[in-house]
Amino acid sequence: MLILVKFAKDKPAVLGAAIVLAVVAMAILAPLIAPYPGDVAASHLLQRLKPPSPEHPFGTDNLGRDILSRVILGARGALMIALLVVGISMAIGVPLGLIAGYQQGWLSQTIMRVTDIFLAVPQLILALALAQLMGPSLESAMLALTLTYWPFFTRIVYAETRRLAAALFIDALQCIGAGASRILFLHILPNAISPIIVRATIGMGFTILVAAVLGFLGMGATPPDPDWGLAIAESRQYLPEAWWFSTFPGLAIFLTVLGFNLLGDGLRDIVDPRLRRSR
Amino acid sequence: MLGFVVRRLILVIPSLAGLLVLTFFLIRVVPADPAAALAGENATPAQIAEIRHQYGFDQPLLVQFGVYLAQVARLDFGESAYSRRPVSVDIKQRLPATLELTLAALIFATALGIPLGTLAAVYHNRWPDTVLRILSVGGVAIAAFWFAIELQLVFAMDLGWLPLRGRLSPGLAPPALVTGFYLIDSLITGRLDAFGDALRHLILPAFTLSLGGLATITRFTRAGVLDTLQKDFVTYERAQGFPAGPLIWKFVLRNSVVAAITQIGLLFGGLIAGAVVVETIFDWPGIGFYTVQAILTADTKVMLAITLLIGVIYAFVNILVDVVHGLIDPRLREND
Numbered sequence: 127m128l129i130l131v132k133f134a135k136d137k138p139a140v141l142g143a144a145i146v147l148a149v150v151a152m153a154i155l156a157p158l159i160a161p162y163p164g165d166v167a168a169s170h171l172l173q174r175l176k177p178p179s180p181e182h183p184f185g186t187d188n189l190g191r192d193i194l195s196r197v198i199l200g201a202r203g204a205l206m207i208a209l210l211v212v213g214i215s216m217a218i219g220v221p222l223g224l225i226a227g228y229q230q231g232w233l234s235q236t237i238m239r240v241t242d243i244f245l246a247v248p249q250l251i252l253a254l255a256l257a258q259l260m261g262p263s264l265e266s267a268m269l270a271l272t273l274t275y276w277p278f279f280t281r282i283v284y285a286e287t288r289r290l291a292a293a294l295f296i297d298a299l300q301c302i303g304a305g306a307s308r309i310l311f312l313h314i315l316p317n318a319i320s321p322i323i324v325r326a327t328i329g330m331g332f333t334i335l336v337a338a339v340l341g342f343l344g345m346g347a348t349p350p351d352p353d354w355g356l357a358i359a360e361s362r363q364y365l366p367e368a369w370w371f372s373t374f375p376g377l378a379i380f381l382t383v384l385g386f387n388l389l390g391d392g393l394r395d396i397v398d399p400r401l402r403r404s405r
Numbered sequence: 406m407l408g409f410v411v412r413r414l415i416l417v418i419p420s421l422a423g424l425l426v427l428t429f430f431l432i433r434v435v436p437a438d439p440a441a442a443l444a445g446e447n448a449t450p451a452q453i454a455e456i457r458h459q460y461g462f463d464q465p466l467l468v469q470f471g472v473y474l475a476q477v478a479r480l481d482f483g484e485s486a487y488s489r490r491p492v493s494v495d496i497k498q499r500l501p502a503t504l505e506l507t508l509a510a511l512i513f514a515t516a517l518g519i520p521l522g523t524l525a526a527v528y529h530n531r532w533p534d535t536v537l538r539i540l541s542v543g544g545v546a547i548a549a550f551w552f553a554i555e556l557q558l559v560f561a562m563d564l565g566w567l568p569l570r571g572r573l574s575p576g577l578a579p580p581a582l583v584t585g586f587y588l589i590d591s592l593i594t595g596r597l598d599a600f601g602d603a604l605r606h607l608i609l610p611a612f613t614l615s616l617g618g619l620a621t622i623t624r625f626t627r628a629g630v631l632d633t634l635q636k637d638f639v640t641y642e643r644a645q646g647f648p649a650g651p652l653i654w655k656f657v658l659r660n661s662v663v664a665a666i667t668q669i670g671l672l673f674g675g676l677i678a679g680a681v682v683v684e685t686i687f688d689w690p691g692i693g694f695y696t697v698q699a700i701l702t703a704d705t706k707v708m709l710a711i712t713l714l715i716g717v718i719y720a721f722v723n724i725l726v727d728v729v730h731g732l733i734d735p736r737l738r739e740n741d
Binding site for chain 2 (some may be wrong): 137138141218240243244247248249251252254255258261263331335338339345355358361362364365366369372373375376379380383384387388391
């Protein structure tokens with residue numbers, strides 16, 4: 127309860143949680159709340175590039191599709207990508223971090239050196255190169271993002287495991303004969319879960335942002351997907367006349383990422399008051 | 406101190422070697438056929454085979470890697486399949502443009518971020534702090550490519566105050582080459598027209614690129630100033646009636662910016678990666694623009710050279726940060 131009270135006092139974090147909830151609801155209910163759910167693939171050339179009006183609050187795009195509908199429908203794809211990438215990155219990164227942190231010797235060294243190398247490569251460039259080499263598609267974009275994101279989890283879990291492995295209760299467990307996997311997954315992991323959750327929350331926002339860059343550069347979603355980044359790329363030819371075409375999908379990216387970052391920031395404060403938002 | 410620097414340099418070698426192996430094998434192992442990509446869509450199988458042979462793609466992987474290593478040692482990265490010129494010449498020609506853009510963004514982020522962070526700390530948990538916190542989280546949340554387009558839309562297309570793209574207006578001769586930085590070269594050679602034009606072209610891309618760094622520097626300055634404000638000497642000076650303005654802007658700030666300065670160093674690597682997006686949108690003729698062209702045309706030699714270049718810059722900046730730390734705090738040198 128105390129945590130909820132503390133969280134409620136942190137206005138930016140509450141704002142973040144509200145935005146995230148709204149985006150998740152929008153993604154789940156997308157086909158029901160989008161005014162023109164058929165505009166994923168349909169085109170109405172007579173309606174093309176119409177400015178915002180009561181029928182089309184965000185205007186229409188180059189194929190006459192309702193931009194509000196496509197922004198709402200795009201939330202699904204964005205959240206799906208982020209959930210899959212962060213989920214798989216955790217599934218890879220967390221066990222590796224646990225093993226590297228608990229074991230001594232060559233295995234631990236190898237895991238951490240490989241992690242360091244992946245961290246030293248500029249993420250966006252590695253993701254771009256991989257997405258191109260595997261053929262541009264949503265799947266290769268997701269694989270590329272996963273390959274560049276797992277090391278962050280390994281790093282965090284490694285540090286936490288190192289710290290916890292020296293604790294007295296772990297010594298006690300070892301003395302009564304608990305096995306390594308029991309200690310790692312039942313005792314160390316639950317104690318290391320908070321920084322993992324914080325990282326995952328911020329990772330959601332970060333992944334949505336990088337996925338949008340990939341879509342924008344033509345290496346993520348493919349037409350006619352209602353992807354936010356792709357829409358901004360398509361809009362460039364119609365500037366400055368059709369300002370609404372690029373503005374609203376961009377605002378959707380911004381608000382979603384902002385929501386996840388504010389929420390992650392607030393969670394960090396609760397989980398570790400020592401950090402005091404210093405990052 | 407020299408020993409400290411040398412030890413840091415030696416530590417970098419295994420990561421750079423690993424980086425080289427990793428990138429090379431990723432590019433060779435992933436399926437797309439670089440020879441087919443180079444040959445174009447209408448190429449016959451014979452033409453593709455010819456290109457495969459010409460570029461050495463038919464050799465065993467280890468042989469290809471060995472050849473590549475020998476070339477890297479001579480700083481010979483081969484010929485770009487895209488521009489048909491040596492990769493090292495292309496990079497050398499484009500690097501100053503990226504550095505000028507990156508440094509401008511860094512200077513802007515520092516000059517604005519340190520005062521804003523101090524302001525947030527002084528008004529801790531009051532409205533300026535909350536506003537700045539939302540803004541600094543927002544600075545990281547904004548998609549740079551979208552923000553750049555919106556800036557172009559407002560300041561270049563609608564208002565017409567600033568140029569849309571490029572480093573100089575078409576038709577204006579670039580200043581004589583001294584450093585490769587247009588702002589510096591135009592001043593040295595007395596080309597004030599080129600200086601003004603280059604500055605106007607720099608504003609939008611540098612501002613876009615600076616956003617993430619601005620947010621980070623603001624946050625670290627805020628944390629540092631908050632910490633220092635708790636110190637006894639501040640309480641003492643306040644009790645003595647020392648005016649708050651000079652106390653904060655001179656003494657507190659000077660004791661607080663160390664962590665922020667470390668971040669400035671670390672940001673540099675991130676800025677170079679961010680330049681990929683910003684340069685693409687503003688047609689800025691630097692490394693980032695070149696990287697995207699290389700990736701779009703599956704130009705593996707350029708991609709390897711650039712990844713390596715950025716890896717070296719990252720490593721070098723990290724060493725620099727460590728050395729600055731060592732200079733500030735001698736205990737770090739002893740404990741090493």
